[in-house]
C-alpha cells in the first residue's frame with residue numbers, strides 16, 4: 001500500500017518545451033521535450049530544468065554548459081512531440097523536423113511562443129534526473145498564443161484503454177500511449193490505419 005496517488009501530481013501545472021543544445025565536438029544540434037521546467041528566481045533570473053540523467057540531451061548540456069528553451073504552443077503537432085520526446089538525438093537529427101535557427105550554437109524553433117537561451121550555473125544530481133539551474137541570457141516572445149500545458153497534452157494525446165482482447169499483447173502508440181483494443185488483430189489492420197487518438201500511423205506502435 002502506498003499513500004502516493006500519481007494522479008495528484010498530474011495536477012501540478014506544467015508547460016511543454018523543446019530543450020535544445022548541441023554536441024561539443026561537432027556542434028550538431030540535439031534536443032528533447034521537457035515539462036519539468038520552471039522559473040526559480042527573478043534576480044538573478046534563473047530557470048530550473050530537470051532532465052533524465054541518461055538521455056543524450058543531458059550529456060550534451062553537461063558538456064557545453066548551455067541550453068535553449070522553445071515554448072510550445074497549443075497546436076503543436078504530434079510529429080514534433082514524437083520526434084523530440086520519444087527518439088534519441090544520439091542517432092536522430094531531430095531539428096530537421098521543423099524550421100529552426102541558431103542563437104550562437106543553440107538551436108531554437110521558429111514556430112513557437114517564446115524562446116529563451118541560458119547558461120547552466122549549477123547542476124543538482126537528484127537520482128534519475130539532473131536539475132540544471134540556468135541563468136537566462138536572452139528571452140524573446142515570438143508569437144502571442146496560448147502555451148501547451150502538460151495536462152492538455154495528456155488529455156488530448158494520452159488515452160487509457162484495455163489490453164488487446166484475449167491475446168495479452170499490448171500494441172501501444174509511442175506518441176500518445178493509446179493502447180489498441182480493437183477486435184481485429186493489430187497485425188491485420190490495413191497499412192494506412194491511423195491511431196484514433198493522435199492520428200499517427202501503424203509504424204508508431206510498439207508491442208509491449
Ligand SMILES: Cc1cc2nc3c(=O)[nH]c(=O)nc-3n(C[C@H](O)[C@H](O)[C@H](O)COP(=O)(O)O)c2cc1C
Nearest residue numbers: 032033034035036051052055056057085087088089
Ligand atoms: C510530454 C513529454 C514530457 C517529457 N518531459 C521530460 C522532462 O521533463 N525531462 C526529461 O528529461 N525528459 C522528458 N521527456 C522525455 C524526453 O523528451 C525523451 O526521453 C527524449 O527522447 C530524450 O531525447 P534525447 O535522448 O535526444 O535527449 C518528456 C517526453 C514527453 C513526450
